[in-house]
Amino acid sequence: SQTIHQWPATLVQPVGSPLSLECTVEGTSNPNLYWYRQAAGRGLQLLFYSVGIGQISSEVPQNLSASRPQDRQFILSSKKLLLSDSGFYLCAWSGNVGEFGYTFGSGTRLTVV
Amino acid sequence: RKEVEQDPGPFNVPEGATVAFNCTYSNSASQSFFWYRQDCRKEPKLLMSVYSSGNEDGRFTAQLNRASQYISLLIRDSKLSDSATYLCVVNEPGGFKTIFGAGTRLFVKA
Numbered sequence: 001s002q003t004i005h006q007w008p009a010t011l012v013q014p015v016g017s018p019l020s021l022e023c024t025v026e027g028t029s030n031p032n033l034y035w036y037r038q039a040a041g042r043g044l045q046l047l048f049y050s051v052g053i054g055q056i057s058s059e060v061p062q063n064l065s066a067s068r069p070q071d072r073q074f075i076l077s078s079k080k081l082l083l084s085d086s087g088f089y090l091c092a093w094s095g096n097v098g099e100f101g102y103t104f105g106s107g108t109r110l111t112v113v
Numbered sequence: 114r115k116e117v118e119q120d121p122g123p124f125n126v127p128e129g130a131t132v133a134f135n136c137t138y139s140n141s142a143s144q145s146f147f148w149y150r151q152d153c154r155k156e157p158k159l160l161m162s163v164y165s166s167g168n169e170d171g172r173f174t175a176q177l178n179r180a181s182q183y184i185s186l187l188i189r190d191s192k193l194s195d196s197a198t199y200l201c202v203v204n205e206p207g208g209f210k211t212i213f214g215a216g217t218r219l220f221v222k223a
Contacts, residue, residue, distance in 0.1 A: 036213075043200075043215035044157070059210075090156055101147045101202070102211065104156035 002027035006091045006105030013112055019064075019078040021108050023091030026072065031093040033074040034102065035066055038088040050074060086112045116140065116212045119201050123218035130191045134217045136201030137183045145204040146177055148186045150197045151216065157200055160186075191221045 006023045013019060025031050035047040046059045048066035056066050063082060067075045074091055088109050092102040119136045126132050138146075146163035161168065163175040163184050174187040188195055201214035 034211075044213040046211065088154075101149075101159040101162060103159070107156045109154070 002031075002093070002103065004091060004093055004103055004105045006108060008108055009106065010109045011111070013081050013110065015083055015112055016080045019076070019081055019085070019110070021076040021089055021091075021110075023074045023076075023105055024072055025074075025093045028072070028093070028095075030071060032095070033068065034092040034094070035074065035076045036090045036092060036104075038090065040087070044090065048076070081112045083112050086110055117201055117203050117214040119199075119214040119217050121215060121217060123220055125220045125222065126191055128191055128193060128221055128223055130221075131187065131189045132191055132219065133188075134186045134199055134201075134219075135183055136185070136214055137181075138201075138203045138212070139182070140203070140205055141179075141182060142206050143182075143203045144206055146175075146184050147202040147204075148173075148175055148184075149200040149202055149213075151200055152197050157213075160199070188219075191219075193221050193223060195219060196221045 003026045032051050034049045036044045037047055038044050048056055048058055050056050050068045053068055053071055064078050088107050090107045091105040094102045116139050124132055148160040149157040150160045151157040161170050161173060161175050163177045165177055167176045172189045176185045196219055198216040198218050200216045203212045
């Protein structure tokens with residue numbers, strides 16, 4: 001069966017520090033991968049999606065970036081965190097066109113101080 | 114108009130009650146629809162897909178009205194464990210743009 005792993009679960013980082021969040025998927029090949037952010041009390045905002053290795057689409061301009069170095073690995077990065085980057089970051093995967101919905105990782109709760 | 118709108122609630126209902134949530138979407142070309150459940154400080158989990166003919170999964174019934182561009186979720190015989198936030202989700206053509214509603218909070222009380 002397919003599983004998705006995301007770490008760390010919680011992170012407290014100072015303003016201006018770098019960020020690297022990693023997500024890996026097992027049990028499937030060539031998944032579509034997504035990074036979402038959920039601010040406190042808000043809906044999910046799509047940040048990036050990827051349909052294959054090295055293919056990244058950005059939905060929202062910001063100081064974050066994403067990379068997909070391997071088929072089942074998706075990384076979210078920042079060179080310098082802002083206070084506004086605080087939130088709940090969720091990685092997700094889906095099949096071809098998401099017609100069966102998404103499966104989310106357990107999320108990373110990031111607090112920038 | 115927001116792309117996907119939900120009543121934020123909260124809905125406070127006693128155990129055993131029937132509760133219904135509605136969700137409207139703005140893009141008439143939207144192709145697939147889902148309800149997700151999100152527990153406090155946890156990731157969203159797929160509850161059920163919503164099919165054009167309507168579908169049922171135990172105590173949960175989902176309906177889609179394409180003409181009026183809304184979907185609904187009905188929960189019968191509410192349990193304490195149903196307390197959560199319910200997210201309405203709409204996939205736009207192409208499948209990569211998935212819009213999540215902000216969610217409706219449900220509290221089921223003994």
